[in-house]
Amino acid sequence: MTATLESIREQLAAGDASGAWRALTQVFGYPAGGSLDEEGFAAALTLTVSITHELAGEEGVAKMVPAALTPDDPRALFLAGWWLAEERQFAIAASVLERANQLAPGQAEIAGELANALEHLLHYGPAALVLEASGRADDDPLLAYLSGFYWLMCGDLERPRARLQLLADVTETNLVFMREALAGMLARAEALTAAGVGLEGDALTAWHAVLNGSLLLHESPHGYPDPMHGRFAFLNDSATLQRLGLARLERLLDAVGQRPERILAAPDRASQILAHAAALVLERPLEPWTADAGRPGLVVAWSLDHVGDVAFLRGMRDHAPGRPLFVHVTDWIEPFAYAPDVATLLAQTVLHPFTGGALTYDAATQQPGRAEPDPREDAELGALVAATPVADDSAAPLERVIEIDRALAGLAADRRPGLHRAGGPRLIHRAGSPVPSNFFR
Template identity: 35%
Template sequence: MTDAEELAAIAALIEVSDERAAFARLRGRLGWPRGKELTQMPAWLGLLAELARSHGANQLSDIALAAVRDPDSPDRLYDLGYALIDAGAPSIAASVLWHCLALVGDSEEVVCELVSALESALAYDDAFAVLEQHAALRTRSFLCEYLYAFNAAMTGRLDTTRTVYARLVPDSPETETMRATIGAMLERADRVAGVMPLDARDLRGWHYVLTGSLLSHLSPYGFDEPMHGRYAWLQDSLPRIATGIERLVPLVRAMNAPCVYAPPGRDHEILARAVSARLDLPLVPWPAIGVPAPGVVVAYDLRTLTPADVARLQQRKDDQVFFAHASPWTQDFPIAADVTTLLYQTLVPPWGENTVVDPETREVIQSPPDARSVEDVAAELLASPGLDADDRAADAPSQWDALVAATWPPSVGPRTRLWAGGPVPSNRFE
């Protein structure tokens, strides 16, 4: 289909208010990397403005229209790229910022914003390539040099990360923190050298190096291709959760955690109650103020923690373990758990609303959430035997044991950010 035909098709979808389909097709052409090659930018940005307006994003629409009126203005394109990142459309933002960069050359501001968009789109190889092409800029920009080291790590180029790390000279508390982020990754890589392969299939090893978190379970579905241990959409199961608890228990018993905490929320409370019973430790109330430590903080889904509770877990304390059964992998999160069972894009808990097959009609229907008490659901979880032998074998248990032996327990100090993606690729829903 020609560009003119595609523009007309997207306009027709907007006309009938099919915003989801219109956005998918627009992203397919205007998004990265195809959007780099487009020549009729005003026409595409006009559709973007129209779609944003129909979705109620009037401010974004106005910014896009400003770029339509002046498509050769770096300021207009930069403003639009920035707004698109904020709006959750990093792939389109990257294309817009690429066109902006073509107008301004070696601009630190534009290069860094383009790299930010590419990172959010999990296009770390492309972010690395952009920084590689701006060597002169990196010599005078600490931020660009830091991003070069970071994206080298996110693409598995640890030799480059080490070389650049040696050149980073911080001049403020902020740049000290940035350099320390890279240094911590390299220290963790040294810790697992010879233990983990750190190749393009070593999800566990890279998850630890990048985040400091231990990943106890690898998805067996599409392991060789295209998921490599992560989940896309997952309807969770009690056996999977029970196996995660089973692998957590010896880690906690190696420390002196006196109790179990559950952040507010039914999902967290169910899991924490089961962990408490399995460890034979008391489940104590979540503190109204202060830090939940020492003890085991148990969360079902990391992404559902409130910002206030995340802030209280930012620093790892003595004899504190933070366990999150599930962690997202397609978006950054402010902190990574010390231990997590699995990585997901979309998650449905086993006691939530589930997709099932009606035994009489054979139709796929949605079953209502489990209305039983927290205590009853936790008791059923405790009774689960865990994953079967085949799934356990797919989890590479000897590799898990080796990783734990090399890295546990974690030291006190700030918890690392949970970075999305990494050197091990996986398919995801857009």
């Protein structure tokens, strides 16, 4: 049954505030909120306040009440939308900010915050159009950068180049950082184009390198090209996929002359298992990771989102000579703050095969279940992964990855892929790309 404002009120009255909020997001979140008339918009705002009271208490209500009382006040709507975005409620934030932008067009603050909410929803095209319509991307440096970035995320290279020129004279630290980030993305895109590597709408691996300076080893053949274009929405990881990643990693490192001295394992169990496998496949000694950046080696992690060790995560923010970072699986919807130098695959939700929680199926009862943590030693499980036959069914040939690496390796140090950097911070990992994939909302 399709939710309505009235059914959501009933759900809230029944004590299900969280369910009411999820239903409200479907009715009032972007883009559905834009179809509400003035009366419906005002009613939805009032309902937002009621649910917020249950979920966020008086502090949240104080942020939302002015907008509900004066739904035609763009400043009140802006402040409510800003607070919602801070709370990561981007869908409803975008609807509230869209209304503010309609009431007060051309205000850089409102247009920028609306574009930010749309960005977090991966609506890069609408975000770019909001900034174009505002007319402020020509005179506001922050919006000039955002406009260039959003157009790049739509696969457009010409408009980002024009926006970059507007940032030539900026001196404020954050704006300089943004300008250089955009310049780096454009430089990598231009180098690939010059090398004959296409950047079409299905070029997932190429765009991944452009945006993140990261080499992607595997594109899923399932749902390829539509609707996934090589990514995973949900993944029950397996020894087979991990072995495929290590086989491709070995070939890549040999091709670029970077077979490591040793394997350095991230501290969590999933990474320890993978690192044991990597040491066997690459025939290198295995050692635990330490903060000593002077000890070269390939750092191996299963997923940065699952490591949990603050010292490790902070220690890997910057490149170090001879210390590349390989991560098996990376979230592409809400990625970790920085990009690994090499990744096997992109998945939104992933379960590890040995650490507990992986989906199972009981053939006798025909019921799904959840796996318990595997009691075997990490070294034994790593050996199991290393001994698994390689089943290379990737939709992208590894030769394409190597071609991408060779096209980018000769760029200036702050432009080239992470695999060829000896210092400086790792690049921000961007959510999504010009290549679309389905995902869970």
